[in-house]
Amino acid sequence: MSTARPDPTGVDEPGFRDALRTLPSRVWIISLGVLVNRAGNFLPVFIVLYLIERGSSAGAAGLVLGVSGVGNVLGNAAGGYLADRIGRRWTIVLSAVPTAGLTAIVPYAGPFALVVVVVGLIGLTSQIYRPAAAAVLVDAVTTNRQRLAAFAVFRAAMNIGAALGGVIGGVLAGTSYTWLFLSNGAACLLFGVVVAVLLRDGPPPPPDQHAEDADPPQVGYRRALADRALVRFLLMTVVAEFVYVQSTVGLPLHVSDVGLTARDFGFLMGFNGLLVLLLELPTTGAVSRYRPEHVLAIGNLLVGIGLALSGLGTTLVPLAATVLLWTLGEMITSSVAYAYLGSLTPPGMVGRYQGLHGAAYTIGTGAGPILGGAAYTLGPWALWSLIAAAGVVSAYLALPRRWGR
Structure with missing residues (x-):
């Protein structure tokens, strides 16, 4: 651990x-x-x-x-x-x-x-x-x-x-x-x-007092995956990325279904990008005083709620409001997640912890289009319900357990 x-x-x-x-x-x-x-x-x-x-x-x-x-x-x-x-x-x-x-x-x-x-x-x-x-x-x-x-x-x-x-x-x-x-x-x-x-x-880095220098597996991926706090963080990452990637899967499908155009979807994505460019750095500064687990939980919840509410929007203005909501969650969590992972990492394991985080991120974004598309085929309600539930799960996984405090 x-x-x-x-x-x-x-x-x-x-x-x-x-x-x-x-x-x-x-x-x-x-x-x-x-x-x-x-x-x-x-x-x-x-x-x-x-x-x-x-x-x-x-x-x-x-x-x-x-x-x-x-x-x-x-x-x-x-x-x-x-x-x-x-x-x-x-x-x-x-x-x-x-x-x-x-x-x-x-x-x-x-x-x-x-x-x-x-x-x-x-x-x-x-x-x-x-x-x-x-x-x-x-x-x-x-x-x-x-x-x-x-x-x-x-x-x-x-x-x-x-x-x-x-x-x-x-x-x-x-x-x-x-x-x-x-x-x-x-x-x-x-x-x-x-x-x-x-x-x-x-x-x-200074030597890890809890690892035996002569035992290579003690600094490998097996040791990393024995860290329950890391595993919980990785699970959170997979679920949170599944939710976030629906902005490029479920959202464009919904935009098309309600009669809006590709230009309208481009406007929504441009609005997201503009908000991130202008506000992510000051937003990160504003949340830096709070406990990272709580920040991640709130941010994940905002992303899940914002994207789930997209299913209720049928015109550009309410959809833009939902974009504002899930973009706020994105800005709150992005830098905090990386920094929090850094605080979990023991000496000599930084690369492996970051590698596992990257793998979890990729699995979430890769599975998102497949599962999201299948849910939307079943019915748009199924996708929006799944997003809301996954947003709650990712928020729960961000919160600290007793053994992680």
Whole structure:
């Protein structure tokens, strides 16, 4: 079981703004690299459109996404192991360089089977960096507030990169898919260069007094999964991500069913993105004074209620109100979840804990479209009821148990 547990926010800790100002350079370097990577990460968004344009069926495109999703889970697990074994810096480089080369191959991969293999490998290699990047942030700070501030900056960089990537990718896709994927590869390579040149791994963590140095399994995934607080957090992540991904599954289906247009759905998604870009950082600062488990519970509940209420909206204004509600929940939980996981992690296990979190996140987002689509086929009421129930479950799983206090 982990030796570190969340400490109550003490009066001696700096405020959130002070924590932002005192963040180490490594936090800003990795955030800059992730911004570049996300701004050029076009393949996950445009691969379906590319495959359909080259004559593949919707089922074939779904197969490619499924293989990529399996690669995502494996990539997070591998990345967590490598981050603890060879260090954060070289794990990120090992992820970025192969991903760059594989992505550049996509427009030249002729047979569909080859596309499946290449995109599946990209799904794996592109996720290896994630546990290592999160581990850099955990390593770089010493207090709970600093940890939360570091992940808030990291999330802001990801959001800005994603917003830029949507615009740039749309322009490139309208010009040439070849240039789209070559630009994606170049962005991955630049990410690797930024990390290789600017980032240095921090000092090694102090030895874990509860682990036997001569027993390798004591610092492996088996030991991590013996931590009941971590397992509860991972279950919460799977359920919460299943709920959140319905914003791209159940919500567009409902928008279409009530007679609204794709442009209306785009407005709702743009409203969500604008709120996150403008308000997530100050929202994170506002909740930083509260116990993270309670913040996560409230945030998960807001996401579940907000998305469940979408089923009652038949025009744009009430649907926009529900978007405001579940986006507030998203902003409350996003950085807090990463920071809370960091506080659970014992020395020498940061990469593995982050790798398991990434795998849980991927499982939730991967299962969400399948289960959500099946529930909606049964009846829209089934999906909205399932979302509401899952929102309550994820909120319950966020709350501390007696043995976790």
